[in-house]
Amino acid sequence: MISQNIIEPDTISLITTYRCTAACKDCCFQCSPHQKERLTLEQMQYFISKATTIYSSIRLVAITGGECFTLGEDLYSLISFIRKKGLLSRIVTNGSWATDLTKSRKIIHRLQSAGLTEINFSTGDSHQQYVPVQNVINGVIAAQECKIVTVVNVETNENFTFTAEKLRKNPQLTPYINTPYLQIIAGEWIQFSDKSTQNADSSKLNCSTRCKQLFKVMTLNPQNDLICCCGLSTRKHPFLSLGTILNRDIKKLWESQYDDFVKLWLYAEGPKKILEFAQKIDPSIKIDTSKMHMCALCLQILSNPHILQIIRENYVKIAPRVMLEYTIQSHTKNKIKQNYEKRNL
Ligand code: SF4
Numbered sequence: 282m283i284s285q286n287i288i289e290p291d292t293i294s295l296i297t298t299y300r301c302t303a304a305c306k307d308c309c310f311q312c313s314p315h316q317k318e319r320l321t322l323e324q325m326q327y328f329i330s331k332a333t334t335i336y337s338s339i340r341l342v343a344i345t346g347g348e349c350f351t352l353g354e355d356l357y358s359l360i361s362f363i364r365k366k367g368l369l370s371r372i373v374t375n376g377s378w379a380t381d382l383t384k385s386r387k388i389i390h391r392l393q394s395a396g397l398t399e400i401n402f403s404t405g406d407s408h409q410q411y412v413p414v415q416n417v418i419n420g421v422i423a424a425q426e427c428k429i430v431t432v433v434n435v436e437t438n439e440n441f442t443f444t445a446e447k448l449r450k451n452p453q454l455t456p457y458i459n460t461p462y463l464q465i466i467a468g469e470w471i472q473f474s475d476k477s478t479q480n481a482d483s484s485k486l487n488c489s490t491r492c493k494q495l496f497k498v499m500t501l502n503p504q505n506d507l508i509c510c511c512g513l514s515t516r517k518h519p520f521l522s523l524g525t526i527l528n529r530d531i532k533k534l535w536e537s538q539y540d541d542f543v544k545l546w547l548y549a550e551g552p553k554k555i556l557e558f559a560q561k562i563d564p565s566i567k568i569d570t571s572k573m574h575m576c577a578l579c580l581q582i583l584s585n586p587h588i589l590q591i592i593r594e595n596y597v598k599i600a601p602r603v604m605l606e607y608t609i610q611s612h613t614k615n616k617i618k619q620n621y622e623k624r625n626l
């Protein structure tokens with residue numbers, strides 16, 4: 282292992298299915314109603330049990346997709362299971378089920394009884410081609426009436442017309458704005474299909490930061506592959522998959538990441554620093570990062586054999602600095618976690 286400093290994960294993210302009620306053009310997992318792949322309830326329960334036995338640091342299970350409501354009754358059973366494990370649960374949904382307020386209230390009550398602690402809605406120009414924003418509003422109202430923590434992520438791109446600000450101004454949501462239970466945020470939306478991956482709202486993008494996703498979120502995809510981040514590129518590059526958990530030692534699989542210098546580097550300094558390092562060695566490498574999402578840049582680096590070759594041949598020059606930075610970051614994170622746990626004992 283390159284580093285003995287393990288950062289314990291605090292979240293499980295279940296990409297429960299690639300099936301979705303929508304088929305947004307730039308969906309990062311290419312979900313649609315035609316996709317069938319999903320995890321079974323037993324597979325999800327097995328993974329949660331194993332992962333939380335290995336890492337007591339895990340506090341939250343995020344249930345995402347695809348559209349997690351396509352799981353039907355299994356969704357409620359899964360939430361109950363998570364509650365019984367003493368964990369927090371979050372679902373991420375496009376709101377297609379919230380067709381009217383009465384129905385939304387009924388569903389939200391059921392979710393709350395099962396133990397749901399947070400709901401996230403996604404909406405915006407792409408989503409609204411399939412799911413009217415009124416659905417999201419119905420779902421938000423019902424969740425707010427039950428005081429369930431709610432986050433609405435409005436896909437944001439400089440070409441898009443629907444914005445987080447517009448939603449905040451919707452009169453039906455006025456009673457809930459500025460309360461502790463509702464957050465409406467502008468989420469970066471990458472148009473992967475346009476190849477440029479550079480057309481999200483440039484004012485919101487910053488690919489200069491380090492990757493805080495790595496080592497933190499244990500993600501399982503519908504094929505039972507363990508994924509090392511829930512970044513937007515995970516279905517697009519094998520580097521981010523650690524392999525199947527079936528008949529494998531999950532701890533060994535997860536901690537194999539600490540043998541990977543590039544992952545430690547992404548965590549310590551982020552993809553832009555890696556690119557700059559490669560550009561110093563070969564100034565002919567030109568990538569315009571001015572409007573680029575961090576994960577899009579990560580994907581470009583990981584898909585570029587020339588850059589990877591440069592890293593392989595030259596990483597010893599940078600390794601001491603990166604390892605020092607990684608050690609400081611991981612030590613600080615573990616210290617914060619320990620202090621938090623002490624306070625909450
Ligand atoms: S609603 Fe979400 S999961 Fe479904 S297709 Fe759109 S982006 Fe993908």
Ligand code: SF4
Nearest residue numbers: 492494510512576579
């Ligand atoms: S920067 Fe790379 S490793 Fe980090 S979340 Fe994005 S895709 Fe994953």
